[in-house]
Amino acid sequence: MNQTFDGFDRTPYLAAFQAGKTSLMMVNVHLFFGSESARDMNRRALETFAVAKWARARQKSKFSFARNVFAMGDFNIPKKKAGDPVFDALTKLGLELPAHSSEIGSNLSSDKHYDQIAYFPGESKNLISSAVGIFDFDGAIFPTLWKDGNNVKNFRAYLRYYISDHRPMWIQLRPA
Known part of the structure; x- marks a missing residue:
C-alpha cells in the first residue's frame, strides 16, 4: 500500500532539560x-516512523541541544514485539x-501497552535505572468508585472523562 506521511494528527510536545553536564530532550x-484496517495501521506506522526519524536526527545533529533523546507517549502499538508494523x-x-x-x-482495561518510552543505546540507555513502568493510579483516584468493585464500568468512564483513558508512564533516571 502506498501512503505518504501527511503530518501528525496531534502535534508532539518537546521538552529539553539539563542537570549538571547531562542534557535530555524528550x-x-x-x-x-x-482502526485495525491496513490503511489506518499504515498511517499509524508512518506517524511512528516520523517520530523515530526526528529523534535520530536530533541525536546525530551537532547542533542539537541534547543527544540524549527520549520518545515517549501513546504510540498505539498493538503488540510490543518485532513483526508488529508500529513497533517495527x-x-x-x-x-x-x-x-x-x-x-x-497502560490502558484502563490493562490489556494493551500502547504507551512506551523509547531511547537510543549508549548514553541515553545508561541514564535509565532499572525502573520503568506504568503508574497504577486506580485505587488512588476516585477511591469511592474504585472500592465499589461492581462499578468498574462507571469507574473507567469517570477516569476517561476526568483524567485520561491511559495510565501515566514513569521512568527513573540516574545521575550521569
Missing part, C-alpha cells in the same frame, strides 16, 4: 489510532523499548 506523542516503525532506526517493571497495561 518528545511526547499521542499518535493516530483509527519505532525501532527501525535504533530506538529501544525497556521492559516495564510494572505488569499493568
Whole structure:
C-alpha cells in the first residue's frame, strides 16, 4: 500500500532539560489510532516512523541541544514485539523499548501497552535505572468508585472523562 506521511494528527510536545553536564530532550506523542484496517495501521506506522526519524536526527545533529533523546507517549502499538508494523516503525532506526517493571497495561482495561518510552543505546540507555513502568493510579483516584468493585464500568468512564483513558508512564533516571 502506498501512503505518504501527511503530518501528525496531534502535534508532539518537546521538552529539553539539563542537570549538571547531562542534557535530555524528550518528545511526547499521542499518535493516530483509527482502526485495525491496513490503511489506518499504515498511517499509524508512518506517524511512528516520523517520530523515530526526528529523534535520530536530533541525536546525530551537532547542533542539537541534547543527544540524549527520549520518545515517549501513546504510540498505539498493538503488540510490543518485532513483526508488529508500529513497533517495527519505532525501532527501525535504533530506538529501544525497556521492559516495564510494572505488569499493568497502560490502558484502563490493562490489556494493551500502547504507551512506551523509547531511547537510543549508549548514553541515553545508561541514564535509565532499572525502573520503568506504568503508574497504577486506580485505587488512588476516585477511591469511592474504585472500592465499589461492581462499578468498574462507571469507574473507567469517570477516569476517561476526568483524567485520561491511559495510565501515566514513569521512568527513573540516574545521575550521569
